[in-house]
Amino acid sequence: MATAVDKKEDLTTCSICFETFKKPKHFPCLHTFCEGCIQTYITKTFEQARGGVNCPLCRMFISKPGDIKVEEWSTKLPTNHILVSLIDLNETKSGQKLCAACSRENETESAFSWCANCSEALCKACDRSHRRNKASSNHKLIDLSEDFSKDIPLYHADVFCTEHPEKKVEAYCNDHSTVCCMTCVMLKHRKCDNVGSIEDAAEEKKKSKEIQEFSQNLQNLKASLEKLCKNRTESLKTFENDIKKMRADVETLFKQLSDHLNKLKTNITSEICKVEKVIKTEVESEHFEMKCRIPAVENDLSLFETNMKHAPPAQFIKAMENLEKQKEILENFVRDQSQNLREIKVTFKANEKLLELSRVIQECGEVKVSRANYVPQHSIITNVNMLTAVPTLTSKVETGFSVRGIALLDNGKVVLSNDNNKRIELRDPRYSMVLSSLSLPGDSWGIKMTSDTEGAVVVKGYGLVLFKIQNNNIVTIREMETDVNADFVYHQGLYYVGCDNKITVYDSNCRKVRDISVNNKVSYICLRGDNSLCYTAFNNFSVEKSLYCVHMDGSSVYTYSHDKLCDASGVTVDHSGHIYVCDYSYANTNVHQLSHDGKLLRIIFDNLPARPYCISFNTQGDKAVIGCNGTVLMYDMK
Missing domain, CATH: 1.20.5 (Single alpha-helices involved in coiled-coils or other helix-helix interfaces)
Incomplete structure (x- = not known):
């Protein structure tokens, strides 16, 4: 086995065996290993209870797909075609590469040129045939005797459409920032104004300021x-x-x-x-x-x-x-x-303080561990200006169920409600992975985090279930039976729970503190500063088109309505105090951004690809996630 490489290690070296990759396969976290190495690792470390393994490098938990056997998992992992090409290039540069076409016929010929389009090495004879063949006459062939240090295109791996897995992506929709197949272009993007080639989009993206950033x-x-x-x-x-x-x-x-x-x-x-x-x-x-x-x-x-x-x-x-x-x-x-004779008896009486010392002092001291927050001198994380931030869609995950509650964690993971299976799930939306789930006694709705690792979820018709997240696992803390419709908000140790024509306040021991009377059936709710609440409402016979803001005594602060708010749904607030309300209607599918006093600043998310139930931001405001009808949308805010 080769020795470990230094910090500037070759990209083509496996981090398990420290040798050049043999059949490089990668996990969803994009870390790559030899197929044999990672299978050995999986076999040794697979956790039956959790149904997966931790990545050997980043320790991210990877769930095993349900239809794959553990002993066959590595064979089903995606091949890292870029690394396959890099290995070929390295061998070609070193003069060790053989002609790929001849090798397929069990013939041995040294490579003479490299086809950038096919990502294959060719001998002189095959190079000549390649140039003469009409199908490959336009391919870029590089003479290996010339300077080979310049960058050349690597392996062209086919990318398939998420909506139509059997079709290759052939176009890029700039309106929705997504690649799509021609079927999607004709069906879902026919009204989009800016649909172009993937090559142009990639070239433009490479030159963009965002890539530099x-x-x-x-x-x-x-x-x-x-x-x-x-x-x-x-x-x-x-x-x-x-x-x-x-x-x-x-x-x-x-x-x-x-x-x-x-x-x-x-x-x-x-x-x-x-x-x-x-x-x-x-x-x-x-x-x-x-x-x-x-x-x-x-x-x-x-x-x-x-x-x-x-x-x-x-x-x-x-x-x-x-x-x-x-x-x-x-x-x-x-x-x-006889008269003067005395019986002599000698005794020892210990010092009472010494005896007390032995009784009172049962330990010689206490070992204390103190922890202080690490504050870097120059943090790379700064709060985003939410007035000028422009959302960019970075991930769209089809869930197959309505996401009525969602909370975005600062580590990029989300906790969301699964109304099909009466549970909540901890997911990494970047890779569509379910890291863990928690079964509930009923349908799940609103979700809020009450600290970095603890939160609560509304179980409709039951109350609140308090949970915590430990090592990518969701575990129950306890359950609170309360009156509740769909959502709640947590503030200074109190739970403000939306009910019929009231907001009921509970303490952490599930004791009712008071009722705040309102004029509607409360649906989604958020805190506006320290002394007021914003909520949307629902009606059994019609949709509610307004956002309501009330003081802590229930008196009205303002009511927000708009022509493009036809079915007010989820509400939240960002780090700057701006308020966001989702429109779940078929007509609009948007999210409104309001000022603290209820004035429309802008429709910050418009023409969403799915109807939005709820929205959540991370602490810095540079990430947003929207729970929709069958979809989760992740955005960068810049």
């Missing part, structure tokens, strides 16, 4: 990621130093405690030894005095017995007088000793 944005992203990596490296180094110091501090603390306790131990041990010596000397002295009297008593007893048996009367009388005196002396000694 895109390239610069990628450079900025790379620089920011490098700064973030540097920050993590420095942070880890600081953390390791902190851990090292912490361990040293703990050792110092316990050494100080140990030294102090050892000193206390030495002192009390010394005192015990002193007491032991004094008391032992005292008791031994008393014992000696008493023991010495025993022979005297024994001697007196012996004299008494001898005199009793053998002494003459006079001598006996005299001896008894002496023995009486001696007995009296001994009795006085025993009496004094």
Whole structure:
């Protein structure tokens, strides 16, 4: 196996085996690997519970298509034709390339030229035939003996229409910023004013300011990621130093405690030894005095017995007088000793504060981890001027169901409602991928994020389901049974829930705080500043054509109506306080942008390709996503 390459690695090198790609296949995140390498990786790391794997490079979760076996997944991944061509070019430049046409006939001929149209190397004979053949006479052939360093077109991979998968795309609609097949041109784009060739559109796009900005944005992203990596490296180094110091501090603390306790131990041990010596000397002295009297008593007893048996009367009388005196002396000694004798008992009473220390202090300290937000010196992300921002369609995803609620996250992913299957889905709209889903007890409608990772969804006829997003998984936090129609808004710990002729306010424990009386059945709702609400309404017998704004007590601030607002639907507000309302009618399919006081600024999205239910912006306002009837539309705002 080859060794790892440096930072300027060859695009044709697999990041798993570090060798030139063999059958390069790519994931939806566009990272490419050898077919064999990625299949081995898939087999080892496939998560049955989640139904997919994480990309080895970017860690993005890739869901397995349901109709493909795990052991065959890599064979069904798209081939990276650009890299196939690059590998061919590299081999051609190095003189290792053989004629492709001859190779198909199991013949071996060195390459002489390169056909830019066919992306194939040709020998001299095939080069001559290629030039003479009418079908290939206009192809661009490059002599390999000449300078081969200039850029040349790579492999021409066919691109097929999303609406008609069997047809190749052949035109570009500038009105809708999308490629299309000729069937789409005749059916869906016949009224469009600016439909042209894909080649012209690509050439114009390559020269556009947006492409330059895109390239610069990628450079900025790379620089920011490098700064973030540097920050993590420095942070880890600081953390390791902190851990090292912490361990040293703990050792110092316990050494100080140990030294102090050892000193206390030495002192009390010394005192015990002193007491032991004094008391032992005292008791031994008393014992000696008493023991010495025993022979005297024994001697007196012996004299008494001898005199009793053998002494003459006079001598006996005299001896008894002496023995009486001696007995009296001994009795006085025993009496004094008995009266003054003390039973000695030695005890140790520990210092109460020391005992309390052992009871109260159950730990020597606390290890705290503090986190502060990383603020780069020069952020690449700035809030967009929403008054001048021009939306550009970047993604159109056919869902097959109506999207009545949608929330755009700052990482580009969306949480949307699936009314067909009673669930919400976490999706990456750029790749049409469902990352995870959460089943609900009823039909899902309005969705709002209450923090970066937590949100709630309206379940019609049931209430709210609170959820959080962890590692691309949606999990339930808890459920709140409330009166609700279609939508809610969250503000300062309170849920403002749209109901029939009222907006009911609940706290985080699902306790009703108050009702705000209004004159309509509330449909979609958003917050206007801190002291007012905007909402649309619905009627069982007709469409509602207005946007209503009310104070927190229900009194009217204004009502917005317009000739091109025939079925007011989803509402939202951007970071600048501008209000947006969707027109779900067949007649208009647009989104109105209003000022804070309800004046029309512009119809910012017009003639949408599908009827819009709801709209959401990211924090900076540079991305917008619109949930429609069967479609999700993603826009860049610049």
